[in-house]
Amino acid sequence: MSPPPAPASATIRPLAVSDRLRLEVAVWSLDAHLADLPRRARVAHRREMRTNLHAAARDVGTAEALRRLGPTRRLAAGYLAAEFGEWQPRPAWRTASAIVLLAVLMMTELVTEAQNAFADGVRAIDPHATGTFHWPGFRYLIDDTTYTFTDGRYTSVGGAWTPLFYALLAAATIVGGRLWRLLPAWRRHHIDD
């Protein structure tokens, strides 16, 4: 099938760099609001929006094209409703990412403080401590930490996260990010195939 012909009256008006930049800001602003969509869908929406905005800007000018588009947040809400259904539950990737980051940062800070406190405790008892000490850490969540002291100075090994920690992190991410909602969509997709 031959492609649809371009309108005969269409004159190709090149867009200034500043106009292109303004359109790109709108495209990427929309993309940011579509963070909960799968990557492939976001790329497709970005491409289509860029094409439409360029056509509109050539037709009515960049400012008017952006005015007619409306707020990107509202547009994104329309796309999300279109992709997931108006009232259907949808995953929240951004929340999931925030949970992962926050949990790792908090646990790392907590464990670092606890490890330092253990070493400070050893030195409080004997400022010139020499020998090997073990800190069992948070049971089941991190491995033992072994401190080797020489005249009050120390090096340490161990303290890695256990598989249970990663399992809990994954569970929190799935629950907090509502990622279990992907399961029905995944089933639908594979049944359709």
Place this chain on the structure above:
Amino acid sequence: MPPAFDPQLLKGVLSVLLLRLLAERESYGYQLVQRLRDIGLTDIADGTVYPALTRLEREGRVSSRLVPSRSGPARKYYRPTPDGYAALAQGADSWKTLSDVVNPVLARSLPPHPAEPSED
């Protein structure tokens, strides 16, 4: 100046309009917006049409293909699928049925005051 359209009223019929226009001619997003403005929906926001197209595509009522453009990136053209044609026929019937009921009511002459309640 023509009256602005109620977005809620338009929302209910937009997909039928889009299917109808696409059945007449394969179009890309902005082109459809222009065509809707040409038929009188001068206030319609571009941002209303694009998600509606996405919804139609997700529902399998339109299919799309990329067509190279002389003026920039390839454009995504839409056309109705067989399901889309069926939805169009059904939507057009529903609209006609509804308008057949609503139009005569709205066309009646309006009394200066509402009538007193009857005993029925």
